[in-house]
Amino acid sequence: MASGSWEEFFAVHLPPTDFEDNRTLLKEFCERHDKYGNKIVLVTSGGTTVPLEHNTVRFVDNFSAGTRGSASAEYFLEHGYAVIFMHRQKSLEPFTRHFSGQKLLDMLEIQERGPNTTITVRPDSVDVLAPVLVRYKAALAAGAVLQVAFTSVSEYFWLLRAACECLARLGPRALLYLAAAVSDFYIPKDRVPTHKMQSESGAPVIQLQLVPKMLAPLVNLWVPAAYVVSFKLETDESLLIPKARAALEKYKHKMVVANMLQSRHHRVILVSPEASQEIVLTREDIHAGVDIESAIVSEIVRLHAEHLAGGGAGAALPAGAGASDAHESRDSVTRTAHRSVCLVRKGSQLFAAIPLVCTGPNCARIVWYKSELFDTLLSALVLCTVGL
Amino acid sequence: MASGSWEEFFAVHLPPTDFEDNRTLLKEFCERHDKYGNKIVLVTSGGTTVPLEHNTVRFVDNFSAGTRGSASAEYFLEHGYAVIFMHRQKSLEPFTRHFSGQKLLDMLEIQERGPNTTITVRPDSVDVLAPVLVRYKAALAAGAVLQVAFTSVSEYFWLLRAACECLARLGPRALLYLAAAVSDFYIPKDRVPTHKMQSESGAPVIQLQLVPKMLAPLVNLWVPAAYVVSFKLETDESLLIPKARAALEKYKHKMVVANMLQSRHHRVILVSPEASQEIVLTREDIHAGVDIESAIVSEIVRLHAEHLAGGGAGAALPAGAGASDAHESRDSVTRTAHRSVCLVRKGSQLFAAIPLVCTGPNCARIVWYKSELFDTLLSALVLCTVGL
Numbered sequence: 001m002a003s004g005s006w007e008e009f010f011a012v013h014l015p016p017t018d019f020e021d022n023r024t025l026l027k028e029f030c031e032r033h034d035k036y037g038n039k040i041v042l043v044t045s046g047g048t049t050v051p052l053e054h055n056t057v058r059f060v061d062n063f064s065a066g067t068r069g070s071a072s073a074e075y076f077l078e079h080g081y082a083v084i085f086m087h088r089q090k091s092l093e094p095f096t097r098h099f100s101g102q103k104l105l106d107m108l109e110i111q112e113r114g115p116n117t118t119i120t121v122r123p124d125s126v127d128v129l130a131p132v133l134v135r136y137k138a139a140l141a142a143g144a145v146l147q148v149a150f151t152s153v154s155e156y157f158w159l160l161r162a163a164c165e166c167l168a169r170l171g172p173r174a175l176l177y178l179a180a181a182v183s184d185f186y187i188p189k190d191r192v193p194t195h196k197m198q199s200e201s202g203a204p205v206i207q208l209q210l211v212p213k214m215l216a217p218l219v220n221l222w223v224p225a226a227y228v229v230s231f232k233l234e235t236d237e238s239l240l241i242p243k244a245r246a247a248l249e250k251y252k253h254k255m256v257v258a259n260m261l262q263s264r265h266h267r268v269i270l271v272s273p274e275a276s277q278e279i280v281l282t283r284e285d286i287h288a289g290v291d292i293e294s295a296i297v298s299e300i301v302r303l304h305a306e307h308l309a310g311g312g313a314g315a316a317l318p319a320g321a322g323a324s325d326a327h328e329s330r331d332s333v334t335r336t337a338h339r340s341v342c343l344v345r346k347g348s349q350l351f352a353a354i355p356l357v358c359t360g361p362n363c364a365r366i367v368w369y370k371s372e373l374f375d376t377l378l379s380a381l382v383l384c385t386v387g388l
Numbered sequence: 389m390a391s392g393s394w395e396e397f398f399a400v401h402l403p404p405t406d407f408e409d410n411r412t413l414l415k416e417f418c419e420r421h422d423k424y425g426n427k428i429v430l431v432t433s434g435g436t437t438v439p440l441e442h443n444t445v446r447f448v449d450n451f452s453a454g455t456r457g458s459a460s461a462e463y464f465l466e467h468g469y470a471v472i473f474m475h476r477q478k479s480l481e482p483f484t485r486h487f488s489g490q491k492l493l494d495m496l497e498i499q500e501r502g503p504n505t506t507i508t509v510r511p512d513s514v515d516v517l518a519p520v521l522v523r524y525k526a527a528l529a530a531g532a533v534l535q536v537a538f539t540s541v542s543e544y545f546w547l548l549r550a551a552c553e554c555l556a557r558l559g560p561r562a563l564l565y566l567a568a569a570v571s572d573f574y575i576p577k578d579r580v581p582t583h584k585m586q587s588e589s590g591a592p593v594i595q596l597q598l599v600p601k602m603l604a605p606l607v608n609l610w611v612p613a614a615y616v617v618s619f620k621l622e623t624d625e626s627l628l629i630p631k632a633r634a635a636l637e638k639y640k641h642k643m644v645v646a647n648m649l650q651s652r653h654h655r656v657i658l659v660s661p662e663a664s665q666e667i668v669l670t671r672e673d674i675h676a677g678v679d680i681e682s683a684i685v686s687e688i689v690r691l692h693a694e695h696l697a698g699g700g701a702g703a704a705l706p707a708g709a710g711a712s713d714a715h716e717s718r719d720s721v722t723r724t725a726h727r728s729v730c731l732v733r734k735g736s737q738l739f740a741a742i743p744l745v746c747t748g749p750n751c752a753r754i755v756w757y758k759s760e761l762f763d764t765l766l767s768a769l770v771l772c773t774v775g776l
Contacts, residue, residue: 052448058571061449096493102484102524104484104493119508120506120507129496194623204573208591210591
C-alpha cells in the first residue's frame with residue numbers, strides 16, 4: 001500500500017499531550033544558543049513504536065538500544081556543540097549509558113553513623129566514575145543539553161518537525177544527526193482497534209502502511225540550510241551502499257552513515273555525494289573500550305566546519321582519510337577546530353573535555369579536572385584557553 | 389489460525405545461546421535454597437517480543453516497563469523469600485527501579501583532591517538512597533536474588549521451563565508470580581524473513597499465529613505442587629473478571645491478579661477459585677508513594693503460607709479483607725508469619741527489612757540499620773531475632 005503524504009500524516013495524527021511544553025523548551029533552547037552563536041546538533045536516538053491498539057498493550061517496535069545516539073551526544077558536547085537529545089523513552093542516555101543495571105549501586109558504600117550517615121563511591125570506582133561525572137556536571141552547568149522523549153512514530157514526527165522549526169533560525173550552524181530507528185510501516189489511526197485484541201478471536205492479520213518519508217520536507221522545507229546526516233541500517237551487505245547513495249540522490253542531504261546490524265559497533269561507512277569513507281575500530285580500540293562514535297562525530301564535526309567555512313557548500317570527505325580521535329594515543333591538550341572545547345588526554349584516555357560554549361555574559365566556563373596530575377600539560381591547557 | 393502444541397513450540401524454536409549458563413545458575417540457586425528449607429518465588433517481569441525478521445530490526449512488543457515485577461521482587465525479599473527475577477532485558481529491576489534516568493548521577497558530588505579525589509552522595513539525598521541501598525546490599529550478601537533476562541517470547545519460554553524444572557524439587561514451597569506480559573501471537577520461525585523487510589517492496593502483511601498456552605503444562609506437569617499466580621491485563625473492564633475466572637477454570641491454578649491497563653498502579657483484583665478481593669490504594673497512599681505491590685505481595689504471601697500449612701490445599705481469601713501492609717502506619721517491629729524477616733517501621737515508612745534467610749552454617753544474617761534512631765524499638769528488634 002502506498003504511503004500517504006507527510007501533510008496528511010500530521011493532519012490525521014494528533015500531537016502528543018506534552019507537545020506544547022516540549023515545543024516551548026525547544027524554542028527557548030535554540031534561541032538561547034543562537035544568541036551566542038553556538039552550533040546546535042539535533043541527535044535523534046532509539047527506536048519508534050507503532051501501536052497495534054489505541055489502549056496500547058501491543059506495538060511494533062524497531063530494534064535500537066540508543067547506543068549510537070547517546071554516545072554521539074557526549075562527543076558532540078566535547079566538540080562544543082549544544083545538543084538536543086531527542087530519544088525514545090527509557091532508551092540509553094548520554095552519561096548514564098555507562099552505568100546500566102546495578103553498576104552504580106554496586107559502586108556505593110554506606111557508612112552508618114546515625115543521623116550523620118554518609119554514602120560514598122568506593123575508591124576503586126572513582127577513576128571510572130569521576131571523568132563521566134565531571135563531563136555530565138559541566139554539560140548541565142553550561143545548559144548545553146536539552147532532552148526530549150518520544151515513544152510512537154507519530155510522537156517522533158511531531159517533535160522532529162517542532163525541533164526543525166526552532167533550528168531553522170541557526171541556518172548552516174544547525175546539524176541534524178538522525179540516528180533514531182524510525183518505523184517504515186505503521187497502522188493508520190482509523191484502523192487501530194480500541195481495545196486489546198483477544199486471542200480467543202484467533203490470530204490477527206496486521207495490514208501495515210508505509211510511513212511517509214519525512215526526510216523530504218525536512219531537507220527541502222524545514223531546515224534547508226542545515227547540515228543533515230541520516231543513518232542507514234541493513235542486514236544485507238549488498239544493499240548497504242546502493243541504498244545509502246539512493247537516499248542521498250533522493251533527498252539531497254549531506255551524508256548517510258551506513259552500517260550493518262551485525263558490525264555496527266566497530267564499522268561504519270560515511271557516504272557523502274562525493275565520496276565514501278570507512279571507519280573501522282581496530283582490535284586494540286575495541287579492547288580499550290573506544291567508542292566508534294568518537295571517530296564518527298569527529299569526522300562529521302570537521303565536515304560541518306568545512307561546510308560552514310564554505311558558506312554552506314558541500315565539504316568533501318578526504319579520500320581514504322582515517323578519523324583521528326579513535327586512534328589518538330599521545331598525551332595532549334588540543335583545541336578543536338572551532339575553539340569551543342579543550343580535550344586533555346593522557347595516552348588513549350580522555351581526562352577532561354572542557355566546553356567553552358558561550359552561555360552568557362561570562363563566556364567560556366572552564367572546568368578544571370585533575371589538572372594537578374598534568375604538570376607538563378597545565379601550561380598548554382592555559383594557553384589553550386587564551387584568546388577566546 | 390490455531391496454536392501449535394507447546395511440545396511443538398520447543399521442538400521448532402532452538403534454546404537461546406546463553407541457555408545452558410542460565411540453567412546452571414537456576415539449578416544451583418534452587419538447590420542451595422532448597423537445602424535450607426527456604427521458599428523461592430519466581431517473578432517474571434516485562435514484555436516479551438516477537439521478531440519480524442531473523443536478523444531482528446523490527447519486532448512486535450508487549451507493553452510493560454516491568455514496574456509490577458521489579459517492585460514485587462523487593463517485597464518478596466522483605467518477606468524472606470529467595471527470588472528468581474526473570475525479566476525482559478533492560479526493563480526495570482528491583483532496587484535500581486527507584487533511580488531511573490539521571491537521578492543517581494544528580495545525587496553525586498565530586499570532591500577533587502588530586503589522587504585523593506572522592507565522590508559522595510549529597511547529604512540531602514542520603515535519606516532517599518540509604519534504605520534502598522541497605523536492602524540491596526542485604527539481598528546481595530544473602531545470595532537471595534538470581535536475575536536472568538529474556539527478550540523474545542521463545543527465550544522466555546525456554547527460561548520459564550528451565551526454572552520450573554529446578555523449582556519442582558521445592559514442591560509447595562515454590563511460588564510462581566507470572567507478571568511478565570507474554571505475547572499471545574507470534575510468527576512461526578519458518579515464516580520469518582531472514583533480512584530486513586524493504587519498504588520499496590510495499591507494506592507487508594503480517595500473519596500472526598497464536599502462542600501455545602504454557603500455563604497448562606506448567607501447572608499440570610512442570611510444577612504441579614507449586615502455588616501459581618498468573619496476571620490478566622485488560623483494557624475493557626467488562627472482560628476482566630470473566631476472563632480471570634475462565635483462566636482459573638481452564639488451568640486450575642491458585643490465583644489470577646486482574647488489572648486494567650489504565651488503573652493498574654492503584655487497583656487490582658485478586659481472583660481465586662473461591663473468592664475475589666479488591667486492593668485499592670487510597671489517595672493518601674498514592675500521595676505517600678506507597679507501592680500497591682506491597683499489599684499484593686503481603687496477601688499472596690499470607691495465602692501461600694496457608695496453602696503450605698494446609699499441606700498444599702487451597703487457602704481461601706478472607707471475604708472483603710483488606711491487605712494490611714499498604715495501610716500500616718504504626719511504629720513497629722514485626723516478624724512475618726514464617727519468621728524469615730523482621731520489618732522495622734517508623735509510621736508509614738519502612739526503615740529496615742531484615743532478611744533472616746538461611747544461607748549457610750551461620751543462619752540468619754542480620755543487617756542493622758539506623759537502629760540507634762529507634763531507642764524504643766531496639767529491644768523489640770532483639771526479641772524478634774531470638775528463637776530462630
